[in-house]
Amino acid sequence: MLDAAATCFRRNGFRGASMSDISTLAGMSTGHIYHYFKSKEAIVEAIVERDLQHGLAYIETIKKADNIVQAVIDVATDCIIDRGHMSEPALFMEILAEASRNPTVAVIMNNCKNAVRRSLLDALEIGRKQGSVAADADVDVACTMLMLIFDGVTVPEHAQSPVPSRRDHAADGLAARPRPASAPRPGLLRVTRARTRRHPQGGRSNQATLR
Numbered sequence: 001m002l003d004a005a006a007t008c009f010r011r012n013g014f015r016g017a018s019m020s021d022i023s024t025l026a027g028m029s030t031g032h033i034y035h036y037f038k039s040k041e042a043i044v045e046a047i048v049e050r051d052l053q054h055g056l057a058y059i060e061t062i063k064k065a066d067n068i069v070q071a072v073i074d075v076a077t078d079c080i081i082d083r084g085h086m087s088e089p090a091l092f093m094e095i096l097a098e099a100s101r102n103p104t105v106a107v108i109m110n111n112c113k114n115a116v117r118r119s120l121l122d123a124l125e126i127g128r129k130q131g132s133v134a135a136d137a138d139v140d141v142a143c144t145m146l147m148l149i150f151d152g153v154t155v156p157e158h159a160q161s162p163v164p165s166r167r168d169h170a171a172d173g174l175a176a177r178p179r180p181a182s183a184p185r186p187g188l189l190r191v192t193r194a195r196t197r198r199h200p201q202g203g204r205s206n207q208a209t210l211r
Contacts, residue, residue, distance in 0.1 A: 001026050001028070001033065001036065001037075002043065002046055002047055002050065004023075004025040005017070005022045005026075005040075005043045005047065006047055006088075008021045008022050008025060009091055009095070010088065010090050013094060014040065014044070014095070014105075017040070019033055019034065022043070041104045041105055041108070044095055044098070044108060045108045047091075047095070048095065049112075051112075052112045052116065056115065059116070059120055059122075060119075061075055062123045063122065063123045063126055067127075067130075067132045068123060068126055068127025068130065068132045069127060069132045069133060070132070095109065096109065113147070116147065117143055120143050121139060121140070121143050124139040124142060
């Protein structure tokens, strides 16, 4: 039933797909669909929940690793390249688009994002305690970056993926490593100073230097 709905949403869009379309593709009556799902939003919630459980299972794998940073790199690659157990990127984008105009779907997506974020933050904190994540790394920023990378990268099955090198760089700032006592302590992103500059035309803008 969910697979049929996903196909209809991907093919016709959330608003273009009807319960009748979904029931026809699923091989059951429309009334039978309504017995389980009161609306298309309820179907979306079930699809998102299914994906969420797969995503949380990946993060649980990270939490059990001896080296959290390396596990993030390895699992992120598996998660991005092999999305066989999760919704296709086209469907994901369709649901995101609907969330921008449908408050009910927006709540569903926000709840999913928050659940992933909480679990991933837990994993990074475990890494900090075990020493694989740098003690001064901003895990909140790191969590945001990792989630953006996952959401933003789509890897076609037929393409040679450049993702491994990119996710290596994404996690590089997290890793704890030996350094000279005089060297500055590396953070993931650090604002070193902010200053106000005047434009020749008038007005001012704030500029921050990152390292």
